[in-house]
Amino acid sequence: MKKMRKLFCLLLALCMVFALCACGRSTAGEKKTFIMGIDPEYPPFSYLGDDGSYTGFDVEVCRAVCDSLGWELQIFPVNWEEKLIQLDANECDCVWSGMTILDTMKDAGYVISAPYYDNSQVLVVKADSGLDSSSDLAGKIVAVQLGTSGEALLNDDLADLASTFGSILTCDSFLKCFTELEGGAVDAVFVDLPVAASYVSGKDSLKIINESLGAEQYGIAFRSSDAELCAQVEAAVAKLVADGTYAKIASKSEYAEIVNNLLFLNNG
Amino acid sequence: MSLLTMILKMSEGLGKTCAIFFLTLLFSLPLGMLVALARMSRSRVLSAVTRFFITVLRGTPLMLQLLAVTYGPYYLFGAAVSRNKLIPVVVAFSINYAAYFAEIYRGGIESIPVGQYEAAQVLGYTRFQTFVRIILPQVIKRIMPSITNEVVTLVKDTSMAFTVSYQEMFTIGKQIANSQTSFMPFVVAGVFYYVFNALVDAAMGRIEKRLDYYK
Numbered sequence: 001m002k003k004m005r006k007l008f009c010l011l012l013a014l015c016m017v018f019a020l021c022a023c024g025r026s027t028a029g030e031k032k033t034f035i036m037g038i039d040p041e042y043p044p045f046s047y048l049g050d051d052g053s054y055t056g057f058d059v060e061v062c063r064a065v066c067d068s069l070g071w072e073l074q075i076f077p078v079n080w081e082e083k084l085i086q087l088d089a090n091e092c093d094c095v096w097s098g099m100t101i102l103d104t105m106k107d108a109g110y111v112i113s114a115p116y117y118d119n120s121q122v123l124v125v126k127a128d129s130g131l132d133s134s135s136d137l138a139g140k141i142v143a144v145q146l147g148t149s150g151e152a153l154l155n156d157d158l159a160d161l162a163s164t165f166g167s168i169l170t171c172d173s174f175l176k177c178f179t180e181l182e183g184g185a186v187d188a189v190f191v192d193l194p195v196a197a198s199y200v201s202g203k204d205s206l207k208i209i210n211e212s213l214g215a216e217q218y219g220i221a222f223r224s225s226d227a228e229l230c231a232q233v234e235a236a237v238a239k240l241v242a243d244g245t246y247a248k249i250a251s252k253s254e255y256a257e258i259v260n261n262l263l264f265l266n267n268g
Numbered sequence: 269m270s271l272l273t274m275i276l277k278m279s280e281g282l283g284k285t286c287a288i289f290f291l292t293l294l295f296s297l298p299l300g301m302l303v304a305l306a307r308m309s310r311s312r313v314l315s316a317v318t319r320f321f322i323t324v325l326r327g328t329p330l331m332l333q334l335l336a337v338t339y340g341p342y343y344l345f346g347a348a349v350s351r352n353k354l355i356p357v358v359v360a361f362s363i364n365y366a367a368y369f370a371e372i373y374r375g376g377i378e379s380i381p382v383g384q385y386e387a388a389q390v391l392g393y394t395r396f397q398t399f400v401r402i403i404l405p406q407v408i409k410r411i412m413p414s415i416t417n418e419v420v421t422l423v424k425d426t427s428m429a430f431t432v433s434y435q436e437m438f439t440i441g442k443q444i445a446n447s448q449t450s451f452m453p454f455v456v457a458g459v460f461y462y463v464f465n466a467l468v469d470a471a472m473g474r475i476e477k478r479l480d481y482y483k
Contacts, residue, residue, distance in 0.1 A: 085451065143433075146442060147446050151447075170439065176433060179339050179343075179349065185351045
């Protein structure tokens with residue numbers, strides 16, 4: 001028994017030594033690693049590509065930014081509802097993934113980049129439902145993804161509209177929202193226009209109600225202490241816009257639905 | 269939002285959390301016994317099939333099973349997705365927990381010495397009588413701590429119902445956390461779960477004590 005205890009102590013001591021070693025690892029001389037926080041389920045901005053690696057418009061732009069700054073890009077899929085908590089916890093250096101700029105973020109001190117995308121929210125319904133405007137949805141069940149701007153809008157700016165709905169179902173991914181719609185459990189899905197467009201394209205059974213609700217803009221969020229980092233990234237993006245790399249990325253066919261809403265390309 | 273409103277709002281979801289908890293116990297405890305008996309059946313086919321199902325239910329995440337029960341019928345047969353999410357949630361939880369309970373029951377039943385069966389036979393008990401009157405009372409006493417373990421886990425697992433958009437307490441907590449950019453709802457949720465489990469613990473402790481005759 002005594003022997004066992006000695007052995008245990010020795011092991012514990014060894015563990016501590018190793019733990020200390022890990023602390024002392026030098027980072028000088030290595031490439032700076034830039035950790036990009038993304039929602040891995042938000043095509044076409046950021047998603048898991050066919051080849052199993054993360055891709056999307058935001059990911060490609062960020063990769064180009066890192067290339068031009070000589071940084072090493074690391075991608076960190078965040079839990080979308082807790083993205084800002086994860087940012088604060090240093091799990092990522094930014095949240096860059098079709099993220100809607102909210103006043104509450106600025107109030108909380110986060111450094112937000114200049115907006116790069118203008119987005120609006122729409123309602124998706126079944127094509128044969130006979131629903132043609134938001135007012136037709138009185139008493140109906142509407143699904144929305146938790147943590148998205150759509151959910152925030154229904155609680156806030158669009159609360160009057162939301163109060164006419166029969167009920168609101170909160171799902172943790174937009175795919176589930178659409179499955180609920182197609183499976184007949186809800187009557188409409190309230191979602192960002194580009195997501196709606198990419199999901200509905202090629203599906204005759206669904207349609208988008210032609211009514212833009214709550215326009216909003218996308219930006220990149222940094223920690224409150226990282227204003228310098230934000231400026232660095234903004235400058236690098238501006239360089240990409242100037243030398244045409246940005247337009248080249250945006251011209252890819254998979255980004256056709258969002259290209260018209262990109263502010264840097266359409267404002268000259 | 270004040271702490272009080274937050275707690276009140278989350279208590280609304282607590283009823284739904286309790287619904288999952290009690291309904292799951294109601295269905296999975298007896299179902300587990302059936303599964304355990306099938307697993308120990310003399311029929312090799314029945315035993316092998318049950319064994320396979322138990323490995324599947326224990327070997328895949330509960331979250332996946334929830335998704336399969338809720339959305340599987342739609343993707344496979346185009347059946348309507350249930351509007352009342354409590355049904356698929358309770359079905360998935362009951363099946364999953366029945367698999368765990370079954371193995372606990374089996375462990376308990378197999379721990380009773382064969383001599384007792386032989387003695388009962390000599391005294392003229394039928395097999396059914398032997399099981400219900402002699403074996404089962406001893407088994408229940410022995411497995412109570414393991415059952416308590418599972419029941420406590422079930423309380424915490426109810427939070428997984430969010431996967432299929434069932435608006436239980438933790439889901440509401442997440443929604444508040446999100447809209448208020450506050451960590452407080454998670455603290456409240458933690459306290460709720462702890463109190464719930466303290467009550468479960470006390471109740472199970474009392475049952476165990478009651479069963480503690482002749483020792």
